[in-house]
Each structure stands twice: as structure tokens, then as C-alpha cells.
Amino acid sequence: MAPAPSTRSYQLIWATPFAIFAHLLAIAVTTLVLVLLLHFREGFAFKADNKQKIFNLHPFLMVIGLILIGGEAIMAYKTVPGERSTRRGVHLILHAIALTAGILGIYIIFKFHHETGTTDMQSSHSWLGIITISLYALQWVLGFFTYFFPRAEKTARATLLPWHTFVGMVIFLVAVVTAETGLALLIGSAPLNSEGYIMNFTGLLILLYAISVSLTVILPRRY
Amino acid sequence: MAPAPSTRSYQLIWATPFAIFAHLLAIAVTTLVLVLLLHFREGFAFKADNKQKIFNLHPFLMVIGLILIGGEAIMAYKTVPGERSTRRGVHLILHAIALTAGILGIYIIFKFHHETGTTDMQSSHSWLGIITISLYALQWVLGFFTYFFPRAEKTARATLLPWHTFVGMVIFLVAVVTAETGLALLIGSAPLNSEGYIMNFTGLLILLYAISVSLTVILPRRY
Numbered sequence: 001m002a003p004a005p006s007t008r009s010y011q012l013i014w015a016t017p018f019a020i021f022a023h024l025l026a027i028a029v030t031t032l033v034l035v036l037l038l039h040f041r042e043g044f045a046f047k048a049d050n051k052q053k054i055f056n057l058h059p060f061l062m063v064i065g066l067i068l069i070g071g072e073a074i075m076a077y078k079t080v081p082g083e084r085s086t087r088r089g090v091h092l093i094l095h096a097i098a099l100t101a102g103i104l105g106i107y108i109i110f111k112f113h114h115e116t117g118t119t120d121m122q123s124s125h126s127w128l129g130i131i132t133i134s135l136y137a138l139q140w141v142l143g144f145f146t147y148f149f150p151r152a153e154k155t156a157r158a159t160l161l162p163w164h165t166f167v168g169m170v171i172f173l174v175a176v177v178t179a180e181t182g183l184a185l186l187i188g189s190a191p192l193n194s195e196g197y198i199m200n201f202t203g204l205l206i207l208l209y210a211i212s213v214s215l216t217v218i219l220p221r222r223y
Numbered sequence: 224m225a226p227a228p229s230t231r232s233y234q235l236i237w238a239t240p241f242a243i244f245a246h247l248l249a250i251a252v253t254t255l256v257l258v259l260l261l262h263f264r265e266g267f268a269f270k271a272d273n274k275q276k277i278f279n280l281h282p283f284l285m286v287i288g289l290i291l292i293g294g295e296a297i298m299a300y301k302t303v304p305g306e307r308s309t310r311r312g313v314h315l316i317l318h319a320i321a322l323t324a325g326i327l328g329i330y331i332i333f334k335f336h337h338e339t340g341t342t343d344m345q346s347s348h349s350w351l352g353i354i355t356i357s358l359y360a361l362q363w364v365l366g367f368f369t370y371f372f373p374r375a376e377k378t379a380r381a382t383l384l385p386w387h388t389f390v391g392m393v394i395f396l397v398a399v400v401t402a403e404t405g406l407a408l409l410i411g412s413a414p415l416n417s418e419g420y421i422m423n424f425t426g427l428l429i430l431l432y433a434i435s436v437s438l439t440v441i442l443p444r445r446y
Contacts, residue, residue, distance in 0.1 A: 010385050122419070123412045124403070124426045131427075162233050166441065170434055173396065177430065180347070180400050181407035189346045189408065196345070203347045204354075207400065211393055218389065 015078040015219040022075060022212035025205055026068045032202040033063050040195040051116050057108045059182065062129075065101020066136075067175055067206065069094055071213040074172060078221045092148055099140050102133050102175075125185055128178040135171045139164075169217060176210040179203075238301040238442040245298060245435035248428055249291045255425045256286050263418040274339050280331045282405065285352075288324020289359075290398055290429065292317055294436040297395060301444045315371060322363050325356050325398075348408055351401040358394045362387075392440060399433040402426075 037043065037056045044060065045053035072079075073094030080087045106129065113120050121127065146152045146160055183203045187196055260266065260279045267283065268276035295302075296317030303310045329352065336343050344350065369375045369383055406426045410419055 118412075119414055122410075122415050124407045124410050124423045125412075127423050127427065128403070128430075166438070170437075174430065177400050177403050180351070180404050184347045184404035184407050185412065187345075187347050189341075189348075191342050192345050200347045200350050204350065207351075207397065214393075215389070 010219055013219055014222040015075075015216045016222060018212050018215040018219065019075050019079045022071065022209055022216060023079075025209040025212060026072065029068060029202060029205050029209060030064055032198055032205065033060060036195065036198055036202065040198070051112060054108060054115065055112045058105050058112065059186075061101045061105035061108065062182070063179060063202075063206065065105065066098050066132075067172075067179055068209070069101065070098035070136075070172060070175065071209060073098055074168065074213055075216045078216050078219075088147065092144065095140055095143075099133075099136055102136060106130070106133055123181075123185065125178060125181040128174065128181060132171065132175045132178050135167075136175070139168055139171055143168075165217065169214065172213065173210060176206060179206055233442055236442055237445040238298075238439045239445060241435050241438040241442060242298050242302045245294065245432055245439060246302075248432040248435060249295065252291060252425060252428050252432060253287055255421055255428065256283060259418065259421055259425065263421070274335060277331060277338065278335045281328050281335065282409075284324045284328035284331065285405070286402060286425075286429065288328065289321050289355075290395075290402055291432070292324065293321035293359075293395060293398065294432060296321055297391065297436055298439045301439050301442075311370065315367065318363055318366075322356075322359055325359060329353070329356055346404075346408065348401060348404040351397065351404060355394065355398045355401050358390075359398070362391055362394055366391075388440065392437065395436065396433060399429060402429055 037060055041056055042050055042052045044056050046057065048054055073091050076091040076094060077087050080090045109126075110120060112118070121130070143164060146164070147157060151157070152160065180203055183199055183206075187199045187203075190196065192200070260283055264279055265273055265275045267279050269280065271277055296314050299314040299317060300310050303313045332349075332352075333343060335341070344353070366387060369387070370380060374380070375383065403426055406422055406429075410422045410426075413419070415423070
């Protein structure tokens with residue numbers, strides 16, 4: 001039987017280099033997304049006659065908010081120095097920020113559809129997105145009650161932990177799948193110009209970020 | 224520190240129910256894909272004036288070949304009865320079938336582009352697909368040499384195994400991401416008709432299949 005990946009099996013390889021790589025990818029993705037939205041597209045606005053500016057808030061909040069900050073939240077147990085309670089606090093707060101960005105991002109796209117007279121919830125991207133945000137919120141609330149306040153008993157917390165981790169990783173990866181479908185729809189199949197190349201590379205770097213976050217979760221922290 | 228998911232931590236929960244669920248999902252996805260391609264679209268053909276028939280071979284080979292058979296290959300160590308060498312053989316052969324289907328699927332789409340005068344390699348879907356098939360082939364060849372013939376030494380095999388598993392899972396999940404972007408492009412954002420609903424649900428079931436395969440890999444086999 002192939003043993004499942006376990007902390008023990010990846011001997012002498014630590015999470016740190018992959019966490020650093022993930023941070024660098026987060027900076028790169030942020031840069032590319034800002035170049036795309038500010039330079040190639042029309043920039044941001046919450047209210048505007050140019051509806052493209054409203055739309056642009058959606059990928060901004062989803063990629064930089066939900067995915068990059070969500071990924072940093074996931075890695076907090078391997079990256080934040082200090083007490084375990086500090087790491088738990090950072091994990092909780094970063095996820096709250098990511099979730100808020102995600103909810104705002106969904107609000108924005110409904111607002112954009114409303115103002116441009118587009119029907120909601122038609123694409124597979126929209127279905128995946130609604131599922132992601134619902135599961136993300138549910139996971140956050142369950143995590144809050146189980147691990148923060150009022151907190152489950154020690155044995156229950158320990159029993160639930162691998163499931164909290166697994167379900168959390170699944171939700172994170174479904175969020176990444178959703179982002180990739182969104183990017184695919186934006187890029188379409190038109191001949192590639194500079195903007196298209198940057199979009200394609202943004203998609204690849206987001207995927208690399210997801211892989212690095214996963215490795216950081218699987219590999220042990222060096223004490 | 225949050226412990227990484229390890230076989231030990233998921234006490235008393237076995238891979239079997241998730242593997243069975245994955246098999247059922249594979250049957251459901253196969254059914255939906257066939258309904259889509261045979262009933263709603265034009266069916267299959269390798270040579271045809273109706274180029275849609277050629278295109279249809281692409282999602283057929285990719286979803287049923289690369290992803291579903293690839294997933295079954297991944298689960299073979301948890302699902303196939305008998306000797307370890309039997310399981311290894313099934314794992315190897317199913318992956319060879321999946322890889323062949325994947326290479327054929329890529330050939331078909333280039334052929335379709337060629338016959339319809341479309342530029343290749345423009346979408347993020349195409350980039351992800353080329354990356355997936357390259358890594359899949361590389362992983363198969365490396366796995367063959369390491370675990371089948373001429374085989375690495377026992378300690379090297381054991382050291383490499385968690386990486387073989389992790390990298391294999393990453394490639395499988397990137398294949399799933401690619402399929403979801405392909406489906407998203409096919410569905411687009413047009414108002415949903417019956418075909419659109421079936422496509423969206425196909426996308427969701429493929430995602431559920433990927434999650435079930437992942438759980439089957441992580442959870443221990445019951446002896």
C-alpha cells in the first residue's frame with residue numbers, strides 16, 4: 001500500500017523554503033493583477049458609469065483577498081513566530097479578512113450584473129464561486145466555535161483537527177479552481193496579446209501558489 | 224502547530240467508502256459526458272465534415288480517459304485486492320491508459336484547430352493542458368523507472384514514495400483544474416438551458432470525484 005503523505009515521511013525537508021516561495025509568488029501575483037487591472041483595464045470604482053471599473057473590483061478582491069490572504073492564513077501555523085495562540089489568532093484574523101473580501105467580491109459581481117442587466121448565476125464559474133464562499137464561511141464559523149470560542153474539549157479538538165485541515169485545503173483548492181475558470185473566461189480563446197500573456201501567467205502563478213501553500217501545510221515546521 | 228494530515232490522525236475512518244463514492248461519481252460523470260456529447264452535441268468522429276464531431280473526442284478522452292481512469296489508477300493501491308505487485312501493475316497500466324487518452328485528446332484538439340483554421344495555444348486552458356500532459360508523462364516515466372523497471376533500491380523507493388504521491392496528486396488536481404477551465408469556456412456565460420445545467424453539474428461532479436480520490440489516497444486501507 002502506498003502510505004499517505006505524512007509528516008514523518010518527508011524527512012529533513014521543512015516547510016520554510018516553500019512558505020518563502022509562496023510569499024514571493026503572492027507578491028508576483030499581486031503585481032500582475034494590479035498591472036492587469038490598472039494598466040490594461042480601467043482601474044477600480046465602486047460607483048461609475050464605466051461598469052468595467054466596478055467589475056474590476058471582483059478579480060481584485062477574489063485573487064488578492066480570498067486566495068492570497070486566505071493562503072497566508074492557511075500557512076500561518078508554519079510561518080508566524082511565537083506562541084501557538086498567536087498563530088491561531090493570525091490564522092483566524094487573516095481568514096476573516098479573506099472571507100470578507102470574498103463576500104464583497106461576490107456582492108460586487110451581483111452589483112455589476114444588476115447595473116449591466118446581466119443574468120446572475122449562469123456560468124460554471126458562478127456556481128463554483130457560490131459553493132466556495134458558502135463553504136468558506138461555514139468552515140470559518142465551525143473553526144471559530146471549535147478552536148477559539150467557546151472551544152471544544154481537547155480530545156475533540158485533536159480528533160477534528162485533521163478534518164479541519166483537509167476540509168480547509170479542499171475549500172482553498174476549490175477557490176483556486178474557481179479563480180482559474182474566471183481567468184479562463186476573461187482570456188477566452190482570442191489570439192494572445194500582451195494582456196492575454198500576462199493573464200495566462202497570472203493563472204499559472206496562482207496555481208504554483210496553491211501548490212506551495214499545500215506543501216507548506218504538509219511539511220513539518222522546524223522548531 | 225497544526226499537524227499535517229497523516230494516516231494516523233484519521234482514526235477509524237477508512238478509504239473504502241470514499242473509494243466507492245468515487246466509483247459511483249465516475250459512473251455519473253461518464254453518463255453525463257455521454258449524454259452531453261451524444262444527445263446534445265453531434266457525437267464523435269475522427270474524420271468528418273462536421274468538425275464538432277472531431278472536437279467532441281477531446282472532452283471525451285480528457286474527462287473519461289485522463290481524469291476518471293487516472294483517478295482510478297491513483298486509487299488502485301486502496302481499491303484493488305490481492306498482492307501489492309498486482310496493485311502496482313493495475314496502477315501502472317491504468318495510468319498508461321489515462322496518459323494515452325490524454326495524448327490522443329491533445330492530438331485531437333490540434334487536429335480540430337488545424338482543420339478549422341484556429342490558432343493553437345491561446346487560452347489559459349491550453350497552457351494548463353500542455354503543462355498537465357507533460358508533467359503526467361514525466362511522472363509516469365519516472366515512476367516506471369523507480370518502482371517497476373529497473374527499480375530503485377528499497378530505501379530510495381521508500382524515500383521517494385511520499386514525493387511520488389504528492390507530485391502525482393498535484394498533477395491530477397492540475398488536470399482537474401484544466402478540465403474545469405475547459406468546461407467553463409464551453410458553458411460561457413450564456414443563459415442556462417438544459418445542456419448548460421448538465422455541463423455545470425458535470426463540472427461539480429468532477430470536482431467531487433477529485434475530492435473523493437484525494438480522501439481515498441489520504442485515508443488508510445483496511446486489511
